[in-house]
Amino acid sequence: MKHHKFERTLVIIKPDGVQRSLMGEIIKRYERAGLKLTAIKMTKATPKFIEKHYTLDPEWRRITGEKSIKGYLSKGLKPPSEDPFKITEVVLKYLVKYLTSGPIIVMIWQGAHAVAIIRKLTGGTEPLTSDVGTIRGDYVLDSYQMTDTDGRAVRNLVHASGSVKEAENEIKHWFDKKEIVDYKLVQEQILYDVNMDGILE
Ligand code: CMP
Numbered sequence: 001m002k003h004h005k006f007e008r009t010l011v012i013i014k015p016d017g018v019q020r021s022l023m024g025e026i027i028k029r030y031e032r033a034g035l036k037l038t039a040i041k042m043t044k045a046t047p048k049f050i051e052k053h054y055t056l057d058p059e060w061r062r063i064t065g066e067k068s069i070k071g072y073l074s075k076g077l078k079p080p081s082e083d084p085f086k087i088t089e090v091v092l093k094y095l096v097k098y099l100t101s102g103p104i105i106v107m108i109w110q111g112a113h114a115v116a117i118i119r120k121l122t123g124g125t126e127p128l129t130s131d132v133g134t135i136r137g138d139y140v141l142d143s144y145q146m147t148d149t150d151g152r153a154v155r156n157l158v159h160a161s162g163s164v165k166e167a168e169n170e171i172k173h174w175f176d177k178k179e180i181v182d183y184k185l186v187q188e189q190i191l192y193d194v195n196m197d198g199i200l201e
Contacts, residue, residue, distance in 0.1 A: 004112040005192050008038070010170040011109055011118060012159040015102035016140070018042075023105055026135055026158060029121050034191050035111040039180045042103050049173075050099040054092060056169045061088040063162075071126055071144050080148060094153035106174050112192070115167055118160045127156055 065084020123134025161167035
């Protein structure tokens with residue numbers, strides 16, 4: 001089995017993150033946790049490319065729909081539909097519009113438990129209920145109620161892969177192998193070396 005330190009995840013700073021000048025702040029949070037940036041680019045995505053990104057996982061429509069139904073119910077609100085697929089059909093249209101509205105930053109982060117650590121630092125989908133201390137909890141204020149009223153996607157600054165498999169599919173979708181840089185960070189010796197050798201002179 002490959003060592004945990006090789007786990008990778010894909011992160012997108014969405015157009016609102018770029019426009020609100022939060023790129024550095026977001027990168028800083030992942031960087032200071034000990035993760036390693038191995039690819040980064042700014043791009044303007046096409047609608048087709050975004051739709052493909054969100055539907056790489058055949059389960060995405062069901063999971064996203066169920067998650068937003070739960071969000072409504074937990075607040076005592078009636079979801080717009082009981083059918084998760086109906087909800088995601090609309091959400092996908094909103095998402096394509098949102099993610100193509102301006103430049104985005106696409107990144108690969110690597111390190112032990114990269115997927116889970118990045119999701120933890122990023123926070124839950126809906127900023128209204130994202131934990132304090134997370135990127136979505138600290139820097140934005142959107143809610144499902146607001147997006148329903150206005151007919152748009154939740155503005156939550158960042159996308160982060162939901163599982164190792166999803167991450168690997170998303171990385172393939174966004175990056176050529178030659179865009180990814182293999183290198184060692186000196187801090188990895190402290191994070192991963194079993195004996196923390198080589199510190200004392
Ligand atoms: P992300 O983590 O990129 O995954 C799917 C995105 O869809 C999510 O962030 C939100 O931006 C958006 N989203 C999810 N559920 C809803 C919803 N019910 N209404 C509007 N946008 C949503």
